[in-house]
Amino acid sequence: MASETPGAGGTPVNKRTVDDGVARQPGMTDVARLAGVSAQTVSRTLSGHPNVQHKTRAKVLAAVEQLGYRKNNAARILSSGRSRTIGVITLQTTFYSRANLIFGIETAAHEAGYSVSTATTASLDTAAIESALSRLAEQDVEGVILSVPLVHVSPRIEQLTRSVPTVTVDGSRTSATEVVAVDQTLVARLATRHLTELGHETVWHVSGPKEWLDAASRCAGWRDTLVEDGLSVPPVLEGDWTPASGYRNGLVLGKIPDVTAVFVASDEMAFGVIRALHELGRRVPQDISVVGVDDIALAEYCSPSLTTVAQPFAEMGALAVAHLMRYIADPAATPEPASVEPVLVVRGSTAAIESPAARQP
Amino acid sequence: MASETPGAGGTPVNKRTVDDGVARQPGMTDVARLAGVSAQTVSRTLSGHPNVQHKTRAKVLAAVEQLGYRKNNAARILSSGRSRTIGVITLQTTFYSRANLIFGIETAAHEAGYSVSTATTASLDTAAIESALSRLAEQDVEGVILSVPLVHVSPRIEQLTRSVPTVTVDGSRTSATEVVAVDQTLVARLATRHLTELGHETVWHVSGPKEWLDAASRCAGWRDTLVEDGLSVPPVLEGDWTPASGYRNGLVLGKIPDVTAVFVASDEMAFGVIRALHELGRRVPQDISVVGVDDIALAEYCSPSLTTVAQPFAEMGALAVAHLMRYIADPAATPEPASVEPVLVVRGSTAAIESPAARQP
DNA sequence: GCAGAGGATGTTATCGATGCCAATAGGGGT
DNA sequence: ACCCCTATTGGCATCGATAACATCCTCTGC
CATH class of the missing domain: 1.10.260.40 (lambda repressor-like DNA-binding domains)
Incomplete structure (x- = not known):
């Protein structure tokens, strides 16, 4: 019995037994x-x-x-060594994509009997991501979904992802992780080809920040498509995903007479672009066609409604969880990339180019 | 010494010592x-x-x-009894409001050295919320932020919130909790009065689902303002927060000749309303003025840009955390409601009513 | 120069649940 | 009727870190 105290007369003090006025939680x-x-x-x-x-x-x-x-979860984890928790690392943003991805992840994880712990990082540098990984490690997560749009993965991160089953979502591939992603090249291809098939002689591009892998891939896909079709490749305008940056770039595009078609790397920026074109008196889609990416809820309800490339974020989250579960069950399994298909949604912001005659009033 | 094994010859089996090929995490x-x-x-x-x-x-x-x-967090929690974690209960949605609120909460919590565990509930019934609370309880959260727009709080929930420090955000007040909220009545008043001051004879309203407290409060605030000003109160059109529901209601409103001003309970619905009005040939703001609520990022960049009432969600999250921290430190403190001020942001979707003469072409 | 104060460090019991093993109790086969 | 097998249940050690207590040591004040 524990009550056999060596010398002292009193009962050994129990942390929880000391009368603090509050009834103890039953064990x-x-x-x-x-x-x-x-x-x-x-x-x-x-x-x-x-x-x-x-x-x-x-x-x-x-x-x-x-x-x-x-x-008591803490006791259960400590004793069993299994936390039934997976971690998610994302950028600290309020983007549509992030919200939906997490939505999908949480739904799928809960179905699999896991809970989700998110660690957001405010920046993309290695130290910040490392600290996010640490935070998750402290919580004994059994696996990690890394959704960070890094173009370059530092060796340090690479090494860390080796110690815990990791699935990368729409990010750079490390040799140690599985990848679930939307083929961003295809996203760009769908958008660009849609526009060229409408007769546009070339397609301009407003990209996301070039540090983002998605942005880079879309840019590459756009460029490749134009080259394949033997069209000229205009200079890239770079935004930062915000509507405001779209607006600024739209003001530039609107002043270039040649521009008849623009592929914008996100819907939010696309709204900014359209707004700017309106202000400059360029009509969408009669004068200029615009295609976005994401298919946010509002895309259908603005004027003009936005043609865009939909990305199935929730599905991606679910797929990432499925892969992670497989990986957790068998850490020796070989990484096996998976991808989900983007879908072109044609709406009102794109139109066939008017005949040259019609363009000279 | 623990190594004094009674009779058996071998060393006692250690769960972690059994050679599973993986090096043990250092302790x-x-x-x-x-x-x-x-x-x-x-x-x-x-x-x-x-x-x-x-x-x-x-x-x-x-x-x-x-x-x-x-x-090892689990061990630390088990031993110290302090989890340094707070829980958040929200509806499982991807709304702008939720994303920003959580953003604010996480930021503030991390600054205070706490981590955040979110439990989402798919429905508003007592059982679902109770289960979310249970999940958080299992994680030994030291406090809970409840952000569920319930109009009615069941006694069961009320009782549960009594056992752990709880702050309610924008939800119904229970006697056991503190409340941090935007005064939704004021939100409605700002929007409605803005429209009446522009000369509109009355203001129509597209509300959110009436089960939501915010929706109900906005509706009440709108009605009261009209009554105070001696204006007639038109029937309420009810939406479900989606752009699509705004669109449906917009199609109705657009067919009523009297309508010159509409207060829509959310920006997303407002976009739908405007879209419908456009399709019916009613111009915004020349024929009909529209005001939304939230001030989402896109509000400024659509055509017309949207006049709306901004709600400082991130601030609210921070404030909720501050209150919770105070409450955790001193559970005996008396609940003390706090509110943050909404701000009217006037943009392009509202205008003074045209003179009656001008309205008859 | 010595006692007392307080700083630095070690020892032990404990948090609550689980894994492994032992013990006990029925049930069926021959 | 006997024995083995399996379904049920209890006992004990253990996960990793911390609180409380014990100990040792050094520095100050008279």
Whole structure:
């Protein structure tokens, strides 16, 4: 018995027993005592172990109910070594893409009996990401979904991802991780080709920040498509994903007479571009066609409604979770990239080019 | 000593010692051994305890670095009883408001040295919310931020919130919780009065789902303002926050000749309304003025740009965390509601009513 | 020069649940 | 009727870090 204190006269002080006025949360021992069984049996009952008699199970559940017992996660993790938690690392933003991706991840994870712990990083430098990984490691996550649009993955990060099952979403591939991604090259191709097929002689591009892999890939896909089709490649205008940056670039584009078609790397920027073109008196889509990327909820309800390339973020989240689960179950499995298909959604912001005659009033 | 095994010949089996091919994560004991000190000293060093010699601290830190040691959260929580985590309960949506609120909460919580665990609920019924609370309880959260737009709070929930410090955000007040909220009545008043001051004879309203407290409050504020001003109160059109529902209601409004001003309960719905009005040939703002709520990023960049009432979500999150921290520190403190001010942002979707003469072409 | 104060560090018990093993209790086969 | 097998249940050690307590040591004040 623990009460065999060496020399001292009093009872050993118990952290929780000291009277702090608040009733202690009931523990498994309390439930066991009330149900007249051992703590072990309570544990088995609650974790759905098959070998427990109905009668016993009922007694335990009754006791649990009566005491309002809730299992203690920390103890469970410590003891079992399994946290049933996965971690997600994303940039600290409020982008549509991030919200939807996390939505998909949480839904799928909960279905698989896992909970999700998110660690956001405010910047893309190695130290920040490393610290996010650390935070997750402290929580004993069994796997990590890394959704950081890094073009370059530092060796340090690469090494860290080696110690825990990791799935990369729409980010750079490291040799240690699986990748789930939308083929951004294809995104760009769909958008660009849609415009060239409408007769536009070339397509301009407003890109995202070039440090973002998605931005870079879309830019490359756009360029390649134009080259393949033997069209000239105009200079790239770079934005920062915000509507405001789209607006600024739109003001520039609107002043260039040649421009008849623009592929904008995000819907939010596209709205900014269209706004600027309007102000300059250029009509969309009659004078200039615009295509965005993401298919945010508002894309359909603005004037003109926005032609865009939809990315199935929620699906991607679910797919990432599925891969991660597989990876957790068998860490020796070989990484196997997966991709989900983007879809071109044609709406009102794109149109066939007017005949040259019509363009000279 | 623990190594005094009773009868068996072999060493007692250690879960972690069984050779599973993977190196065990280093623990505090390993660090202590390498640094030549006790585990306790390591603990003190890492938790910033003042009474540790520089030299010792340095040795410990070196050992930590060398082994790549990371503290184990589960063990820390179990032992100390403090999780340094707060929980957030929200609806499982991708709304702008939710994303920004959580953004604010996470930022503020991290600054205070806390991490955030979110539990989303797919529905508003008591059972779902109760289960979310349970999930958080299992994680030993020290406090909860409840951001659920319930009009009615069940006694069961009320009771649960009594057992852990809780701050309600923009939701119904329970006697046990503090509330941080934007005064939704004021939101409606700002929007409505803005329109009446522009000369509109009355203001129509597209509301959110009436089960949502915010929706109900905005509706009430709108009605009260009209009544105060002695204006007639048109019937309410109810939406579900989606642009599509705004569009549907817009199609109705556009067919009513009397309508010259509409207060829409969210920006997303407002875009839908405007879109519908356009299609019906009603101009915004010349024929009909529209005001939204939220001030989403795109509000400024659509045509016309949207007049709206901005809600400082991030600030709200920060304020909620501040209150929660105070509450955690002193659970006996009396609840003290706080509110943040909404701001009317006038843009291009509202205009003074044209003179009656001008309205008859 | 000595006692007392307080700083630095080690020792031990403990948090709550689980894994492994032992013990006990029925049930069926021969 | 006997024995083995399996379904159920209890006992004990353990996960990793911390609080409380014990100890040792050094520095100050009279």
